[in-house]
Amino acid sequence: METNDSLWYATTTSPTFPPLMASTEVDVAIIGGGITGLTAAVLLASSGKSVALVEARRIGTGVSHRSTVHLTEAVDTRYQQIESDFGKDGARLVAESSRAAIEKVAELASKLSIPCGFQRRPGFFYTEKEEHVAMVRKEHEAAKRAGLPVELLEKAPLPFATKAALRFPDQAQMHIQRYLAGLAAAAQAQGAHIYEESRVIAVEDGEPCIVHLERDAVIRAKKVFVATHKPLNRVFLQTKVFSYRSYVLAFKDVPFPDGMFWDTEDPYHYFSSYEVDGAPWFVIGGEDHKTGTTSKTSEHFDSLLSWTQERVVKMVAPEYRWSAQVEEPVDGLPFIGRNSMSEHVYVATGFSGNGTTFGTIAAMIATDLVHGRGNPWADLYAATRMKPISSAGTFTTENIDFPMHLVTDRLHPPEAKALSDIKAGEGKHVRVRGERLAVYRDAAGALHGCSAVCTHLGCLVKFNPAETSWDCPCHGSRFDIEGRVLDGPATRPLAKKDLHEPSRDSGVRSADATTTSDAERLPKGAE
Numbered sequence: 384m385e386t387n388d389s390l391w392y393a394t395t396t397s398p399t400f401p402p403l404m405a406s407t408e409v410d411v412a413i414i415g416g417g418i419t420g421l422t423a424a425v426l427l428a429s430s431g432k433s434v435a436l437v438e439a440r441r442i443g444t445g446v447s448h449r450s451t452v453h454l455t456e457a458v459d460t461r462y463q464q465i466e467s468d469f470g471k472d473g474a475r476l477v478a479e480s481s482r483a484a485i486e487k488v489a490e491l492a493s494k495l496s497i498p499c500g501f502q503r504r505p506g507f508f509y510t511e512k513e514e515h516v517a518m519v520r521k522e523h524e525a526a527k528r529a530g531l532p533v534e535l536l537e538k539a540p541l542p543f544a545t546k547a548a549l550r551f552p553d554q555a556q557m558h559i560q561r562y563l564a565g566l567a568a569a570a571q572a573q574g575a576h577i578y579e580e581s582r583v584i585a586v587e588d589g590e591p592c593i594v595h596l597e598r599d600a601v602i603r604a605k606k607v608f609v610a611t612h613k614p615l616n617r618v619f620l621q622t623k624v625f626s627y628r629s630y631v632l633a634f635k636d637v638p639f640p641d642g643m644f645w646d647t648e649d650p651y652h653y654f655s656s657y658e659v660d661g662a663p664w665f666v667i668g669g670e671d672h673k674t675g676t677t678s679k680t681s682e683h684f685d686s687l688l689s690w691t692q693e694r695v696v697k698m699v700a701p702e703y704r705w706s707a708q709v710e711e712p713v714d715g716l717p718f719i720g721r722n723s724m725s726e727h728v729y730v731a732t733g734f735s736g737n738g739t740t741f742g743t744i745a746a747m748i749a750t751d752l753v754h755g756r757g758n759p760w761a762d763l764y765a766a767t768r769m770k771p772i773s774s775a776g777t778f779t780t781e782n783i784d785f786p787m788h789l790v791t792d793r794l795h796p797p798e799a800k801a802l803s804d805i806k807a808g809e810g811k812h813v814r815v816r817g818e819r820l821a822v823y824r825d826a827a828g829a830l831h832g833c834s835a836v837c838t839h840l841g842c843l844v845k846f847n848p849a850e851t852s853w854d855c856p857c858h859g860s861r862f863d864i865e866g867r868v869l870d871g872p873a874t875r876p877l878a879k880k881d882l883h884e885p886s887r888d889s890g891v892r893s894a895d896a897t898t899t900s901d902a903e904r905l906p907k908g909a910e
Contacts, residue, residue, distance in 0.1 A: 388703060388705065389703060389705045391560035394660065395561050397567075398568060402578055403578035403598070406602070407576070408603040408604070409434060409605075410427075410604065411433070411605065412434075412602045413435070413436040413608045413610055414586070414610060418566075418746075420436055420608070420610035420746075421443075422747075424570035425491065425495075425569050425570045425575075428575040434574070435602050436576070437602070439580070439581065442577065446707055446870075447559060447738065450739055451667075452557060452559045453554070453655065454555040455506050455551065455555075456481040456551055456740075457549075460716065460735065462522060463521050465715060477716065483744070484743035484744045491569075492557065497569075499561040504556060506550070506554040507539045507550055507643070508551070508647075509538075509539035509645070510545065510548070511546060512647065519547045519549060523535045526549065533550065534550040535549060541644065541694075542695065581597075582597045583596055584875065586607055588724075588726060588727055607727065607729070608729045609730045613710060613871040623712065623713045623714075623718060624712055624713070625673065627859075628683075629671045630671075631704065632667055633666045633701055633704070635702045636662060636663060637663060637696055670683035670686050674708065674854050680849035683706075706850060709735060710859075712732075716733070718731070719744070719745045720748065720766040721752070731745035731749065748761050748764065797812035799811040808824070808825075810822065810846030811846065821835040822882065832880035832882040833877035834880065835853075837858075837860050839872050842857035851864060855873070860872055862877050865879065866879050
C-alpha cells in the first residue's frame with residue numbers, strides 16, 4: 384500500500400513530549416527536533432549546558448525521517464567542484480568533516496545503545512553514460528587529493544550495465560527514526576528539556592536571546608541554535624539557499640547488492656538496500672525539482688517506479704512513497720555557524736542531499752561555538768560567507784524566481800472560476816468575493832479554503848497533489864490543506880477561510896468571477 388509516510392516513520396514508535404506552555408530560561412535554546420537539533424541537544428547537555436529543544440510538530444517528523452539515510456563522504460557537490468571553488472584545503476576539510484560525522488554517529492549509536500541498525504557499507508558513484516566517464520575519472524583524482532581512499536572501477540556492482548564507478552569504502556546507513564528516538568531519550572536523560580507542538584515564530588538576538596512561541600511562551604537563552612533545516616531568516620540566508628522536492632519509493636522484499644549508489648544523471652538517482660525487522664527493502668530517491676514549480680508531482684513518483692522496474696525488478700509496486708525538502712546552497716556547501724547580524728544565534732542550512740551527514744557536522748560545530756572553542760571546519764562552512772565569483776551565476780538564476788513569481792503569478796487568472804469547478808481530490812485557486820483563495824475539496828466533498836498568499840514574503844502558493852499540500856515556489860514554504868505550516872521559512876499559517884457552497888439547484892454560482900482585476904495587488908511591503 385502506498386502512503387505519504389516514510390518507511391522509517393511507519394516502523395517506529397517514537398517517544399512523545401509535552402508542549403512548552405510556560406516561559407523558561409536556559410543556557411541554549413535549540414529550535415528543531417531533527418538530526419541536527421537532537422544531536423546538538425545530546426552533545427550540549429552532556430557537556431553541562433542547560434538545554435531546551437522545541438519542535439513545531441513531533442520529534443523527527445520533519446525532513447530527517449524522510450531521508451534515505453546515506454552517511455557518506457561522497458557529498459552531492461563533487462570534489463572537483465569543491466576543489467575549484469574552495470581550494471584543496473577546503474576539499475580536504477569536507478572529506479575530513481564527513482568522516483568525523485560518520486564516526487560520531489557510530490559512537491553515539493554504540494555509547495547510547497540505540498537500536499538503529501547502524502551498518503558500515505561501501506558507496507558507489509557510477510555512470511551509465513560513456514560521455515560521463517571522463518568526469519568520473521576526474522572525480523576519482525579530486526577525491527584522492529582530498530584524502531579519500533576511493534577506488535576507480537570499470538563498472539559498479541549492479542544488475543544492469545554501467546560504464547565506470549568510484550567505490551567509497553566504509554560509508555554507513557541506519558534506521559533514522561529509531562536513531563532520532565534514541566537521541567531524544569538520551570538528551571532527556573542528560574537533563575535536556577524537549578517540547579513538541581511548540582512552534583517558534585520569532586527569535587531576538589540579545590543578552591539574553593528571546594525565542595517567541597505561538598502560545599505566547601518565551602525562552603530566554605544565552606545562545607540559540609536554529610536547527611530547522613530552513614532558518615527563520617527573511618533576507619540574508621533566504622537568498623543563499625533554495626528549496627527543492629526530492630521523491631522516494633520503498634519496496635519490500637526486493638533483495639539488492641550491498642552498498643549505497645548514486646548516478647551521474649541530472650537530477651540524479653540515489654538508492655540502497657536495507658534490512659528492517661528482518662525484511663529486505665530497496666529504497667530509491669531522485670527526480671528533484673524546485674519546490675512549488677509544478678502541479679504534476681505524482682509524475683515524479685511514476686518516473687522512479689519506471690526506473691526501478693526497468694533496472695531492478697519488473698512488476699513491483701512500492702510499499703511506501705514520500706518526498707522530502709532539500710535545501711541547495713548557492714555555492715555547494717552548507718551554511719553553518721553564527722547568523723548574519725547576530726552575536727548569539729547560530730544556524731544550519733543548505734545540506735543538499737546529505738542531511739544526515741551535514742546535520743551531524745552542524746551539531747558538532749554548533750556545540751564548539753556555543754562553548755567558545757575553535758572548530759577546524761567552522762570557517763569553511765561559516766553561515767556569513769559569500770563567494771561572489773564562484774556562486775554569482777547560481778545566485779542570480781535561483782533568486783530571479785522570487786520577483787518573477789511574486790508579480791507574474793498574479794497576472795494569471797485562478798484555475799477555477801467557481802467552487803463547483805473543483806473536483807474531489809483537487810486543489811485550485813479560485814476568487815471568492817474578490818479574494819484569491821487556495822481551495823481543496825476532500826474525498827467527502829467538503830471544501831478547505833485558505834488565503835493563497837504565502838505568509839513568508841507574499842508569493843502565491845501552488846497545489847501539490849502528491850502530498851496534498853500548498854507549496855510556495857519562492858522560498859519553499861509548505862502548508863497543509865488547513866493552512867498549517869509544514870515547512871518554513873514561513874512561521875505563520877495561511878489565513879483560514881470559511882466557505883459556504885450554495886446548493887447546485889439554487890441557481891447561484893459559487894465564487895463567480897468579480898470585477899477585481901486578475902493583476903492583484905502585491906502584498907504590503909513587496910512593491
